[in-house]
Amino acid sequence: EIVMTQSPVTLSVSPGERVTLSCRASQSIRNKLAWYQQKPDQPPRVLIYDASTRAPGIPARFSGSGSGTEFTLTISSLQSEDFAVYYCQQYNDWPLLFTFGPGTKVDIK
Amino acid sequence: QVQLQESGPGLVKPSETLSLTCIVSGASISSHYWTWIRQPPGEGLEYIGYIYYNGRTNYNPSLRSRVTISEDTSKNQISLKLSSLTAADTAVYYCAKIRDGYNYVDYWGQGARVTVSS
Numbered sequence: 001e002i003v004m005t006q007s008p009v010t011l012s013v014s015p016g017e018r019v020t021l022s023c024r025a026s027q028s029i030r031n032k033l034a035w036y037q038q039k040p041d042q043p044p045r046v047l048i049y050d051a052s053t054r055a056p057g058i059p060a061r062f063s064g065s066g067s068g069t070e071f072t073l074t075i076s077s078l079q080s081e082d083f084a085v086y087y088c089q090q091y092n093d094w095p096l097l098f099t100f101g102p103g104t105k106v107d108i109k
Numbered sequence: 110q111v112q113l114q115e116s117g118p119g120l121v122k123p124s125e126t127l128s129l130t131c132i133v134s135g136a137s138i139s140s141h142y143w144t145w146i147r148q149p150p151g152e153g154l155e156y157i158g159y160i161y162y163n164g165r166t167n168y169n170p171s172l173r174s175r176v177t178i179s180e181d182t183s184k185n186q187i188s189l190k191l192s193s194l195t196a197a198d199t200a201v202y203y204c205a206k207i208r209d210g211y212n213y214v215d216y217w218g219q220g221a222r223v224t225v226s227s
Contacts (some may be wrong), residue, residue: 001170033214043203043217044154050211077181087154090213095167098212 002026002090004101011109019075021104023088028068032092035064035073038103039084047086048073075106083107113204113218118215120224129221130136131204138185142207145189145213147200149194155200159207160187161200194225 003026013019023033036044046055048064051071054066061076075082088101117129133143134139140163144159160178170175177190201220206213 005188036214043205043220044214045217046213049208049213055215081187089154089213094212097169098156098166100156102153 001096002029002047002093002099004088004090004099006086006088006104008104009102011107012107013078014109015078017037017078017082019051019078019082019106021073021086021106022032023066023071023073023101025069025071025090027093029090029092031067032090032094033064033071033081034089034091036087036089037082037084038087079108111206111216113206113216115202115204115218115221117202117221117223120226121220122227123194123196123225125190125194127194127202127223129204129220129223130186131188132184132186133204133206134185134201134208137182138180138187141209142212143180144205144207145187146203146205146214147198148203148220149197149200152200153208157189157191157202175208189201192210196197196225198199199223199225 004072005024007022029039033051035048038044047062052064085103086104087103091098112134114132133172145157160166175192180187204218205214206216220222
């Protein structure tokens, strides 16, 4: 089973700052990675799929990169509505299984 | 626009079986993959399983012995049954759609909060 890890666990930032979140897979998942954003009492929403493709309607300040085992989500200039928990998810094991990382919480400094 | 709405009991007793339903609108359940994902309070997301074309299913190995996902095409809904419940099954249960050919989740329901307690 592929294990996903994310760092940091929590990130305290100020609006306008650049944010970089990391996600690592225990083995190569090629580019089969999605990033989701989740706000309190809401379901997640997809931001990025296939490691670097923005989902429809997602602002350009969100970008993804990486392949193999190391991935990054970057928010170029954090807006107030971006304070949330971010999860990565691998789907390289599909159709058998997909797994999520434990999440990174981005909160206000 | 695809919409998903979960429903079910908010409180279930230990050792009992949880039954949840997800009504889908805006898409035919016969044409896509549909998944259940859960999230314990304050924790991350866990894949439970999925159902696709003609009722074929796949389950997370860690839950396989207790899970059944089924469909009712006449009502355009999918269902989840989880047996032998314990407090560890307390979670928000999400019904979601998997994007064809890409395999990430593109639509989510609002979630059904389930507490397992006597």
